[in-house]
Amino acid sequence: MPASSFEPLTIPPDRAYDALHPEIRKWIREQHWTGLRPVQAEATAAILGSRGDVLIAAGTAAGKTEAAFLPALTQAAGEEGDGLSILYVAPLKALINDQFGRLTELCERLELPVVRWHGDAPQTAKTRLLAKPRGIVLITPESIEAMFVRRAAAARALFSRLRFIIVDEVHAFLGGVRGIHLASLLRRIDALAKAPARRIGLSATLGDPRMAAAWLRPDSPEAVRLIAAEGGAELQLQLRGYLVPDERASPAEPENGPVTPTGLDAIADHLFARLRGTNNLVFGGSRQRVEALADRLRRRCEREGVPNEFFPHHGNLSKELREELELRLKENRLPTTAVCTSTLELGIDIGSVRSVAQVGAPRSLAALRQRLGRSGRRKGTPSILRIYVLEEELPPDPDPLDEMRPAVVLAVAAVRLLLAKFIEPPSGGEGVATALLHQCLSVIAERGGARADALYRILCGPGPFASVPPALFARMLRGMGSPEARLIEQAPDGLLMLGEVGEKVVGSRDFYALFESSEEWRLVNGGRALGTIPLNNPVAPDSLLVFAGRRWVVLSVDERSRVIDVAPHRGGSIPAFERGSVEPIHDRLAAEMLAVYRESDVPAWLDPTAADLLAEGRAAFRRHNADRIRILERGRETHLLTWRGTRLNGLLAAALTRSGLQCEAHDLGVTAIVERPEKDEVQPDLLAALEELASQPPSPEELAARIGAVASAKFDNLVPDDVLKDFWAAGNASGIALLPEVASSLLAAGRSA
DNA sequence: GACCTGCTGCGGTTTG
Numbered sequence: 001m002p003a004s005s006f007e008p009l010t011i012p013p014d015r016a017y018d019a020l021h022p023e024i025r026k027w028i029r030e031q032h033w034t035g036l037r038p039v040q041a042e043a044t045a046a047i048l049g050s051r052g053d054v055l056i057a058a059g060t061a062a063g064k065t066e067a068a069f070l071p072a073l074t075q076a077a078g079e080e081g082d083g084l085s086i087l088y089v090a091p092l093k094a095l096i097n098d099q100f101g102r103l104t105e106l107c108e109r110l111e112l113p114v115v116r117w118h119g120d121a122p123q124t125a126k127t128r129l130l131a132k133p134r135g136i137v138l139i140t141p142e143s144i145e146a147m148f149v150r151r152a153a154a155a156r157a158l159f160s161r162l163r164f165i166i167v168d169e170v171h172a173f174l175g176g177v178r179g180i181h182l183a184s185l186l187r188r189i190d191a192l193a194k195a196p197a198r199r200i201g202l203s204a205t206l207g208d209p210r211m212a213a214a215w216l217r218p219d220s221p222e223a224v225r226l227i228a229a230e231g232g233a234e235l236q237l238q239l240r241g242y243l244v245p246d247e248r249a250s251p252a253e254p255e256n257g258p259v260t261p262t263g264l265d266a267i268a269d270h271l272f273a274r275l276r277g278t279n280n281l282v283f284g285g286s287r288q289r290v291e292a293l294a295d296r297l298r299r300r301c302e303r304e305g306v307p308n309e310f311f312p313h314h315g316n317l318s319k320e321l322r323e324e325l326e327l328r329l330k331e332n333r334l335p336t337t338a339v340c341t342s343t344l345e346l347g348i349d350i351g352s353v354r355s356v357a358q359v360g361a362p363r364s365l366a367a368l369r370q371r372l373g374r375s376g377r378r379k380g381t382p383s384i385l386r387i388y389v390l391e392e393e394l395p396p397d398p399d400p401l402d403e404m405r406p407a408v409v410l411a412v413a414a415v416r417l418l419l420a421k422f423i424e425p426p427s428g429g430e431g432v433a434t435a436l437l438h439q440c441l442s443v444i445a446e447r448g449g450a451r452a453d454a455l456y457r458i459l460c461g462p463g464p465f466a467s468v469p470p471a472l473f474a475r476m477l478r479g480m481g482s483p484e485a486r487l488i489e490q491a492p493d494g495l496l497m498l499g500e501v502g503e504k505v506v507g508s509r510d511f512y513a514l515f516e517s518s519e520e521w522r523l524v525n526g527g528r529a530l531g532t533i534p535l536n537n538p539v540a541p542d543s544l545l546v547f548a549g550r551r552w553v554v555l556s557v558d559e560r561s562r563v564i565d566v567a568p569h570r571g572g573s574i575p576a577f578e579r580g581s582v583e584p585i586h587d588r589l590a591a592e593m594l595a596v597y598r599e600s601d602v603p604a605w606l607d608p609t610a611a612d613l614l615a616e617g618r619a620a621f622r623r624h625n626a627d628r629i630r631i632l633e634r635g636r637e638t639h640l641l642t643w644r645g646t647r648l649n650g651l652l653a654a655a656l657t658r659s660g661l662q663c664e665a666h667d668l669g670v671t672a673i674v675e676r677p678e679k680d681e682v683q684p685d686l687l688a689a690l691e692e693l694a695s696q697p698p699s700p701e702e703l704a705a706r707i708g709a710v711a712s713a714k715f716d717n718l719v720p721d722d723v724l725k726d727f728w729a730a731g732n733a734s735g736i737a738l739l740p741e742v743a744s745s746l747l748a749a750g751r752s753a
Numbered sequence: 754g755a756c757c758t759g760c761t762g763c764g765g766t767t768t769g
Contacts, residue, residue: 092758119761120760142758143760146761315757345757346757
């Protein structure tokens with residue numbers, strides 16, 4: 001972002017403190033702060049010394065919230081009613097509650113009301129605010145949506161004079177349907193106001209700040225002032241490898257038998273030895289593995305006769321159990337290790353931890369960074385990261401891909417990119433159609449009716465729907481108004497109103513959030529809620545479960561209320577949580593894996609087993625000549641080594657179905673399964689398919705028509721089929737355009753004889 | 754062979 005696009009600051013950062021409200025300066029002195037941190041001084045200068053938007057990107061402990069609020073409150077102080085001064089938007093209710101606690105005292109002194117506005121927040125404060133709207137509201141995107149749909153008049157009264165919109169954890173809104181939703185809501189808030197409010201974004205460290213700036217202010221991202229701070233803690237790092245027996249080779253466990261011993265036992269032993277006595281986070285990768293690890297660690301404590309200090313934390317555990325653990329970490333009185341999924345990644349206040357462990361190779365550098373940021377936050381203490389990777393013992397006639405030890409190589413590649421400070425850009429494309437349909441219904445509900453041209457103008461200017469052409473928009477509206485859909489209907493004067501089905505959709509409690517939620521069973525022990533498991537998980541009385549780090553026997557199952565009553569038990573099987581797809585890896589991480597295979601240096605941060613596995617993988621890579629040859633045959637299967645990320649491999653696999661091939665995408669590329677393995681050549685149709693792909697690639701529309709499952713987001717089933725395919729085609733066009741190049745390089749590199 | 758996030762308004766009852 002060129003500095004020349006800004007007007008000069010009227011306040012230099014070293015004078016920022018003096019520009020703050022006298023009452024705030026007094027408050028700062030009472031906190032015994034030695035002064036403003038650099039990020040806070042810069043942000044104060046930018047917010048009080050200019051009129052533009054500001055993006056603050058810094059690590060977890062840099063004091064970002066104060067950097068935004070101290071100057072914003074300085075301007076809001078003394079403002080009288082008829083509208084809010086500051087709207088703060090956060091992705092989590094817990095974050096809103098944290099900030100509320102930190103702001104109340106200061107706002108009281110400034111005589112500014114501050115109100116929490118989310119589903120669990122007290123109603124009385126909301127009602128009081130509506131009587132005299134002023135001050136600060138802390139809110140979730142879904143509650144903004146609800147306000148537009150249910151209390152349009154209140155929305156106008158609250159938002160018409162806003163000075164600032166502060167968005168916390170901006171990185172959590174980039175590249176997802178929830179971010180599209182919020183961006184659209186911010187646009188609609190601006191439309192209510194006499195003058196658009198300034199926007200302040202708070203974010204973790206970003207790979208490319210320009211993308212966050214474009215999200216924050218789509219019509220002039222170049223004018224968003226960026227304030228960035230690098231976290232500088234020393235990093236202590238180890239990658240540990242574990243070789244486990246091939247579980248497919250061993251006979252199946254009898255039902256209700258003991259939990260299969262795996263490499264997790266060895267990992268649990270190491271975690272027990274290293275983490276006991278301090279606070280730590282262990283990221284397990286899946287809820288099932290979190291449960292398995294926490295269970296092993298707890299039993300380990302029992303065996304040693306010491307108090308348990310290892311507890312699970314994931315999205316299926318009840319709020320009570322999770323908050324108990326969060327409080328125990330924050331209070332820091334008893335040593336505590338949370339074994340978690342990504343639940344403890346975002347900025348809930350749990351204090352600093354001694355170390356972070358990652359079980360399984362990291363697949364996202366953005367997430368790895370965020371996780372690592374949880375340790376080494378105090379001055380002079382290092383960040384400690386341990387990565388544990390499992391590989392299976394090879395069968396007598398192994399597959400070349402297994403021989404290449406991809407898990408260990410992926411972990412090495414991820415650490416190299418971590419050290420190179422690479423962070424992947426947000427992935428985009430999905431959910432645009434769902435969000436646009438949803439916002440059309442929402443605007444019609446807000447206004448009690450709207451003309452098509454007004455809808456287009458309100459929603460499709462600069463922002464998440466900017467690239468939607470009027471003709472496609474019109475087709476979507478026509479589809480929504482069709483006799484089968486009945487989402488909307490047109491009055492004789494042309495006004496679009498909600499139709500019979502539209503009324504039902506908008507009236508549902510399920511309308512406000514744009515992400516899916518499945519119905520789940522509640523697990524209860526003696527009246528105490530333990531958490532939930534998905535509905536598709538079959539359980540019956542006498543079934544055994546491992547949940548919340550303990551073993552349970554099912555006492556009763558109540559179909560109607562979806563409650564499972566359980567009691568503690570010794571023995572059990574691990575619940576099979578809902579299975580989805582794998583977490584995608586980025587092109588750059590796949591390319592780094594190739595670099596790791598090609599080179600021969602062994603990083604000092606590998607333990608002996610990891611070093612052996614890396615050497616084994618590299619030897620297999622050379623043996624298969626995989627640097628030169630990218631088409632590897634093995635019986636029925638032909639591996640195409642693309643060294644590309646998950647998204648492109650998925651498109652390649654889909655494109656090859658055009659020639660009748662069955663393909664599977666994975667981390668090293670795509671595997672085609674051919675019909676007649678007795679032929680000792682590559683099936684001519686695979687080579688022909690690649691040649692055709694190189695010379696005559698499918699158009700995005702053609703590929704969209706071929707793919708059955710383009711519907712993935714919440715309201716996609718309400719979007720007309722042909723319209724949905726056009727949105728999919730538009731979202732994937734850039735990836736599809738790369739297919740000829742990928743096909744050509746596969747062919748040029750050659751194939752195994 | 755994945756994870757996470759959120760939720761109105763009304764009428765009734767209870768409580769300070």
